[in-house]
Amino acid sequence: MSGGAGPARRIPLVDLERQHRRLAAALRRAVVEVVESRQYVLGPKGAELEAKMAEATRSRHAIALASGTDALYLSLLALGIGKGDEVLTTPFTFFATASSISRTGARPVFVDIDRRTFDLDPALLERAITRRTRAVLPVHLFGLPCDMDPIVRVARRHKLAVIEDAAQAVDAAYKGRPVGSLGDVACYSFYPTKNLGAAGDGGMVTTSDDALADRIRLLRDHGSRKKYHHELIGLNSRLDEIQAAVLLAKWPYLRRWNDERIRAAGAYAKALRGTSLTLPFVPKGSRSVYHLYSVLCPDRDGLAAHLASRGIGTGVYYPLCLHLQACYRDLGYRAGDLPVAEEVSRRILALPMYPGLSDAEVRRVASAVREYEAGRKGARR
Numbered sequence: 001m002s003g004g005a006g007p008a009r010r011i012p013l014v015d016l017e018r019q020h021r022r023l024a025a026a027l028r029r030a031v032v033e034v035v036e037s038r039q040y041v042l043g044p045k046g047a048e049l050e051a052k053m054a055e056a057t058r059s060r061h062a063i064a065l066a067s068g069t070d071a072l073y074l075s076l077l078a079l080g081i082g083k084g085d086e087v088l089t090t091p092f093t094f095f096a097t098a099s100s101i102s103r104t105g106a107r108p109v110f111v112d113i114d115r116r117t118f119d120l121d122p123a124l125l126e127r128a129i130t131r132r133t134r135a136v137l138p139v140h141l142f143g144l145p146c147d148m149d150p151i152v153r154v155a156r157r158h159k160l161a162v163i164e165d166a167a168q169a170v171d172a173a174y175k176g177r178p179v180g181s182l183g184d185v186a187c188y189s190f191y192p193t194k195n196l197g198a199a200g201d202g203g204m205v206t207t208s209d210d211a212l213a214d215r216i217r218l219l220r221d222h223g224s225r226k227k228y229h230h231e232l233i234g235l236n237s238r239l240d241e242i243q244a245a246v247l248l249a250k251w252p253y254l255r256r257w258n259d260e261r262i263r264a265a266g267a268y269a270k271a272l273r274g275t276s277l278t279l280p281f282v283p284k285g286s287r288s289v290y291h292l293y294s295v296l297c298p299d300r301d302g303l304a305a306h307l308a309s310r311g312i313g314t315g316v317y318y319p320l321c322l323h324l325q326a327c328y329r330d331l332g333y334r335a336g337d338l339p340v341a342e343e344v345s346r347r348i349l350a351l352p353m354y355p356g357l358s359d360a361e362v363r364r365v366a367s368a369v370r371e372y373e374a375g376r377k378g379a380r381r
C-alpha cells in the first residue's frame, strides 16, 4: 500500500498544513503588515473583507464579527427575537446553531432532516409553526445548500424571518444563486477548519436589509455609533485585523480550493462505487462545497477503527442530535422524536476531505473501506 519503502503517509481528516505551506510567505506578510500598521480592530482589512463577501453573496451588506456563533446570535437579536419566541431549526448541526437561539431567550424548535441531504426537511416545516414562531434557521450542512425555495415560501406565508446558517458553506450555490443571498440574513464562520478559515476565530453576516445591517453593526460594537454613547446593549464582537488579513490572503484561492474539494468528492464517488456506504447526495442545481465528505455506514464505529488502523483520519459530525443534549432536557424531547436525524447521527462518518486531496489518497481510503468490508463478510461466513 505504501508504494515503496516505509509506511504510507497518514491521510488526516483535514489537512491545514498543505494549505498553509502554499501560502506561508503571504500569510506571514499579511500578519506583519497588520502588526506594523497598529490598526488592530475595525480597520481597512476588515472593511475590504466585508466588501468582498458582500459582492460574492450579492448582498448589500457584510458585517465582520468575532465568530460564527456571534453572527447567529446578533442576527437573531437584530431581528428582535427573544423570550417567548420560537425559531425552527435542524437538530442535526453544530451546537451553536441552537444555542444562539437559546441565548436570546427564544426556544429552538427542532424539525427533522431529509435522509438524503441531511439538511432540514422543508416538507415538515409548516406543521411545526405555532403562533409563537418568528423565524426559520436552516443550516447548509457540510457545504450543501438547503432546499431554500420551499423553505422561503413557507416562511413568507407565515411572515417568518429566514436566517441562513452558512457557516460550512461559503461559496456554495443553490439554483445559480450563492448561499448568503437566499434568506433575510446569512451567517458564516471563519473557524480555522472551515472552507475559508482564519488563524483563530472569525465570523460574518451578510444581508440586503439596511435596517438589519445597521443594528448588527451597532450590536457588534457595544451598541455604539458615537464613542461612549450607547443606543443598544450590544457586545464586543469585532473581527480583528490580523484575522481579516489572513482571510484576505486566502480569499483568491477560495473558489479553487472548493473546486478541488468537489473534484475529490467526484473521485470518492468513483472509488467507493459498489461499497455498502451511502455517499453524499447533491440535488440537481446545487453546488456543494463539501466542507465535510460524510457518508452513512452500516457499521460506523467498526469502519472508523479500521481506517484509523490504516492511518486514515475520520470524524463524526454529529454523534448526538441537539434535541437529545443534556442542556436541552427541559425542552421535553425524547429519543425517537426526530427519527431521521437520530438514525443519521448513528451511522454518519466523515472521510478525509480538503483541498489538494489526491486521487491516489482517495483510492487508498476506498481500498481500506473495501478491505474492511471483505473482513466483515469473511467473519460472517
Ligand SMILES: Cc1ncc(COP(=O)(O)O)c(C=O)c1O
Pocket (backbone or CB within 6 Å): 067, 068, 069, 070, 093, 094, 096, 097, 139, 165, 167, 168, 188, 189, 190, 191, 201, 202, 203
Ligand atoms: C453549522 C455551524 N453553525 C455555527 C458555527 C459556529 O461558528 P464559530 O465556531 O465560528 O462560532 C459552526 C462552526 O463552528 C457551524 O459549523
